[in-house]
Structure formats: C-alpha cells, structure tokens
Amino acid sequence: MVEAIHPGASAPFARIAVFDFDGTVSLIRAGWGGIMLSMMLEVLAALDTGESPEDLRRAVEPFIWRLTGKDTLYQMIALAEQVTLRGGTPLDPRDYKQQFLLRLFAVSGPRVQQLRDRGCPPDQYLVPGTRALLEDLRARGLRLYLASGTDDTHLHEEAALLDITRYFDGGVYGAIPDPGAFSKRILIERILRLPGVRPYHLIGFGDGPVEIEELKRAGALAVGLATDEPECRDTSPWKRRNLIEVGADYIIPNYLCRQVLLPMLFANHEPI
Numbered sequence: 001m002v003e004a005i006h007p008g009a010s011a012p013f014a015r016i017a018v019f020d021f022d023g024t025v026s027l028i029r030a031g032w033g034g035i036m037l038s039m040m041l042e043v044l045a046a047l048d049t050g051e052s053p054e055d056l057r058r059a060v061e062p063f064i065w066r067l068t069g070k071d072t073l074y075q076m077i078a079l080a081e082q083v084t085l086r087g088g089t090p091l092d093p094r095d096y097k098q099q100f101l102l103r104l105f106a107v108s109g110p111r112v113q114q115l116r117d118r119g120c121p122p123d124q125y126l127v128p129g130t131r132a133l134l135e136d137l138r139a140r141g142l143r144l145y146l147a148s149g150t151d152d153t154h155l156h157e158e159a160a161l162l163d164i165t166r167y168f169d170g171g172v173y174g175a176i177p178d179p180g181a182f183s184k185r186i187l188i189e190r191i192l193r194l195p196g197v198r199p200y201h202l203i204g205f206g207d208g209p210v211e212i213e214e215l216k217r218a219g220a221l222a223v224g225l226a227t228d229e230p231e232c233r234d235t236s237p238w239k240r241r242n243l244i245e246v247g248a249d250y251i252i253p254n255y256l257c258r259q260v261l262l263p264m265l266f267a268n269h270e271p272i
C-alpha cells in the first residue's frame with residue numbers, strides 16, 4: 001500500500017528523519033479535527049449571520065487543514081478573524097485554544113490515563129507499524145527528531161507514555177509559549193545548519209501540510225501519512241489528496257508497508 005507520487009524519489013544518503021507526532025505516530029489525539037470543527041461552527045453559528053452550517057463549514061475547514069501541524073494557536077487566530085469578519089467581537093485566540101483543549105482532553109485524557117495506568121499496551125495508540133519503522137531507521141544509523149504543534153509538555157509526556165522518546169536521539173520538540181520561537185520550519189532550518197548536513201540527508205514523515213511543505217521547501221524527501229484515524233487501515237482520501245497537493249513524494253496509510261517502503265526511500269538510482 002505504498003503510493004509513489006514521484007516514482008524514483010529517494011534519499012539513499014539519508015542521515016536524519018523528522019516525524020510529526022499527532023496522526024503520524026500517535027493516535028492519542030485522534031478525533032481532534034472533528035472536535036475543533038464543531039467548536040468553530042458553534043462559535044460562528046452563535047453570531048446568527050443567517051449562513052447555513054454548510055457555509056460555515058466551508059469557511060473554517062480550509063484553514064483548519066492549512067494550519068494543521070503548526071501550534072494550535074494559529075487555527076484559533078484564524079477563527080478570531082472569522083468572528084471579526086462577521087461583525088462579532090472575538091475572544092483572545094489563547095482563550096479559544098483553552099476551550100478547544102478542554103474539549104480535546106475530554107477525549108484524549110482518558111487515553112492518556114489508560115496509558116499511565118498501563119491499562120493497555122502503548123502500541124494501541126501508535127499508528128500501526130510505527131515502532132518497527134523507528135527501530136529500522138535507527139538500525140540504519142539515522143538520527144530521529146520528533147516535532148509537533150502540540151504543546152511541548154504534553155508532547156513529552158505522551159511520547160514517554162507511548163515509549164517512543166528513546167528512539168528520538170535528535171530530540172522531541174513541541175509548541176512553546178512564544179509561538180514565534182519554535183516551528184517545524186525553525187527546526188528544519190536548524191537541522192540543515194548542522195555541520196555537514198545537506199537537504200538530501202533529510203527524510204520527513206507527516207500527516208499534515210505544514211511539515212510536508214517545509215520538508216519540500218528545504219529540498220528533503222517527504223512521506224505523507226494519509227492516516228484514517230483511529231484505525232489507520234485504509235488511506236484517507238481527504239488527507240491523501242491534500243498531502244499530494246503540498247508535494248508529498250509517497251503516500252502511505254500506516255507503516256505496515258515498511259518492507260516495501262524503505263527500499264524505495266533508500267534506493268540508489270545513481271550509477272555506482
């Protein structure tokens with residue numbers, strides 16, 4: 001189930017791999033998109049503009065997607081703009097973010113607690129095949145980085161509960177209070193400034209547009225995870241279409257295909 005969007009795209013000299021967290025390796029926050037959408041629809045519907053739920057959905061869905069992978073605050077800034085556009089007085093985007101997190105934690109909190117209590121194996125909340133892929137990449141000598149738009153403290157706890165922190169020898173990086181001080185772009189730029197590192201040393205994995213765009217902008221190889229959460233058995237047609245649009249080289253529904261995928265990623269097409 002590997003779809004080569006750019007057949008032959010490979011990184012035989014890869015030394016570093018960057019992973020997004022939610023929807024790319026973790027399923028702890030599966031369902032966040034629906035929760036965010038319904039909250040935004042409620043906020044806009046309360047303004048009584050006469051727009052249909054379908055109109056409002058069309059107003060918010062594109063920016064929810066476009067900003068997926070950045071600090072959640074940016075989606076809330078966009079919501080506040082939509083409120084202003086309709087003549088309303090928006091809350092501070094940080095307050096919208098708090099409201100969203102409260103609703104999200106109602107869903108993700110019990111999953112985190114289940115992991116804390118060891119009530120389930122950590123792999124229950126991993127995209128299928130994640131651990132074997134991370135182990136394979138480490139065995140090939142790659143240095144791994146985890147980067148997320150989820151708040152840094154939650155990211156660290158959740159990565160630890162999923163027992164994956166140990167694979168990320170490059171570090172685990174989440175959103176910090178100053179949204180200008182960290183982003184996936186900043187991390188990728190920092191990696192590319194490391195001594196001897198070139199764009200063709202870098203591979204990235206993500207289910208959102210931000211990381212795929214940043215990887216392609218940097219000249220790296222990008223694998224799009226069209227994960228249909230939480231099962232992640234089949235390719236999500238919606239994520240697939242949007243990930244292709246931002247330049248993904250490969251599309252996969254999960255990592256169970258790694259024995260097919262990895263030889264493609266590391267294929268050396270250059271004459272020896």
Ligand SMILES: [Mg+2]
Binds near residue numbers: 021023
């Ligand atoms: Mg994601």
